[in-house]
Amino acid sequence: FAPWDDPTAKPLIQFKNVTKRFGDFTAIDNLTLDIYAQEFFALLGPSGCGKTTLMRMLGGFETPTEGHIFLDGVDIGPVPPNERPVNMMFQSYALFPHLTVWDNIAFGLKRSDMPKDEIGDRVEKMLKLTQLGKFAKRKPHQISGGQRQRVALARSLAKAPKLLLLDEPLGALDKKLRHETQFELMDIQETTGTTFVIVTHDQEEAMTVASRVAVMVDGTLSQVATPDQIYEAPNSTYVADFIGDVNLIEGVIEVPEKGAAKDAVSIRWSSTETPINATSDLGLAAAATVHFAIRPEKVSISTEKPEADNVMSGKILDIAYLGNISTYHVEVAPGLIIKAQATNVRRMSRRNLTWEDHVYLSWTDTAGVVLTS
Numbered sequence: 001f002a003p004w005d006d007p008t009a010k011p012l013i014q015f016k017n018v019t020k021r022f023g024d025f026t027a028i029d030n031l032t033l034d035i036y037a038q039e040f041f042a043l044l045g046p047s048g049c050g051k052t053t054l055m056r057m058l059g060g061f062e063t064p065t066e067g068h069i070f071l072d073g074v075d076i077g078p079v080p081p082n083e084r085p086v087n088m089m090f091q092s093y094a095l096f097p098h099l100t101v102w103d104n105i106a107f108g109l110k111r112s113d114m115p116k117d118e119i120g121d122r123v124e125k126m127l128k129l130t131q132l133g134k135f136a137k138r139k140p141h142q143i144s145g146g147q148r149q150r151v152a153l154a155r156s157l158a159k160a161p162k163l164l165l166l167d168e169p170l171g172a173l174d175k176k177l178r179h180e181t182q183f184e185l186m187d188i189q190e191t192t193g194t195t196f197v198i199v200t201h202d203q204e205e206a207m208t209v210a211s212r213v214a215v216m217v218d219g220t221l222s223q224v225a226t227p228d229q230i231y232e233a234p235n236s237t238y239v240a241d242f243i244g245d246v247n248l249i250e251g252v253i254e255v256p257e258k259g260a261a262k263d264a265v266s267i268r269w270s271s272t273e274t275p276i277n278a279t280s281d282l283g284l285a286a287a288a289t290v291h292f293a294i295r296p297e298k299v300s301i302s303t304e305k306p307e308a309d310n311v312m313s314g315k316i317l318d319i320a321y322l323g324n325i326s327t328y329h330v331e332v333a334p335g336l337i338i339k340a341q342a343t344n345v346r347r348m349s350r351r352n353l354t355w356e357d358h359v360y361l362s363w364t365d366t367a368g369v370v371l372t373s
């Protein structure tokens with residue numbers, strides 16, 4: 001059981017009906033959310049949706065206008081930032097340029113009343129954890145951007161906070177280093193068991209590192225779920241479209257045939273003859289307007305007509321070659337394009353599909369989701 005599926009598990013953090021207003025602008029709107037100990041929790045959403053505001057309230061840099069935030073069951077509203085068992089790592093890292101890596105990591109510990117040898121032990125432990133041992137005596141300008149990022153991380157973990165807040169922590173790194181560092185972050189999070197909450201607007205990053213992702217829009221939560229649930233079973237067209245590539249097909253529910261399987265629905269798509277067969281447990285009534293969402297890689301493409309639950313024919317209009325895969329844009333009705341993705345491993349042994357080819361697209365009943373909002 002993951003803690004979020006266990007009704008007896010106690011969350012580490014609880015937002016209860018939290019609203020944050022700046023003047024008459026509502027940045028966070030009556031938000032309720034539980035985050036569990038040892039989670040790597042990602043807040044994801046477009047610019048301005050309230051991610052940073054939510055995180056700053058956890059850190060104590062903003063106070064809720066309404067509602068309460070609990071940490072380990074205690075209302076942390078009145079607790080000032082420096083008295084919370086919470087640390088925040090900023091995108092700028094804010095390292096002291098005149099201090100060595102060692103002293104940067106030790107900085108916060110020295111300001112506490114921790115004995116000197118314990119400080120030494122902690123710093124050494126952090127250097128090891130972040131593989132910075134060899135750089136201990138260097139100053140920030142003598143190390144790389146990725147190494148500076150690790151110093152900032154080591155410094156924020158040195159006091160062993162219960163909760164570490166990371167605001168776009170990898171934003172300053174180039175793509176390759178960013179990918180490597182994501183895995184390092186995951187390792188460090190697992191090793192220390194510290195709860196991480198990360199703000200990012202990079203979908204891939206959230207999906208890679210997080211135990212769960214909260215997709216936000218306009219100060220509210222659209223969906224809170226594991227990365228694969230968010231990808232495979234988005235709860236709205238907004239989430240489906242925000243994460244990864246998707247075909248969104250609007251249609252109207254038809255009464256399923258007598259004897260059809262439970263949960264079977266048939267969607268009459270305005271622009272084609274053939275209805276789409278799908279499954280849904282939403283108990284949809286006939287004539288309801290819905291969207292059918294299907295990922296391009298769930299749509300098979302072939303030159304021969306296949307046996308499948310759903311088959312549509314069309315013409316290839318565009319091909320995006322991406323190395324390991326290609327995405328095909330197939331017009332199945334005038335002006336209606338479905339994207340299909342296929343791996344390129346067998347490219348050598350079969351005739352390559354090309355522009356203007358007549359092809360069949362197919363998928364199973366359960367390959368997509370039916371969405372009502």
Ligand code: ATP
Binds near residue numbers: 027045052054201
């Ligand atoms: P980004 O990805 O661009 O950092 P975000 O999702 O983190 O965006 P927030 O920084 O949380 O967004 O801001 C949410 C909204 O609240 C924005 O519209 C912002 O302009 C507004 N806002 C944030 N702080 C203040 C403030 N101190 N005064 C007034 N408005 C604010």
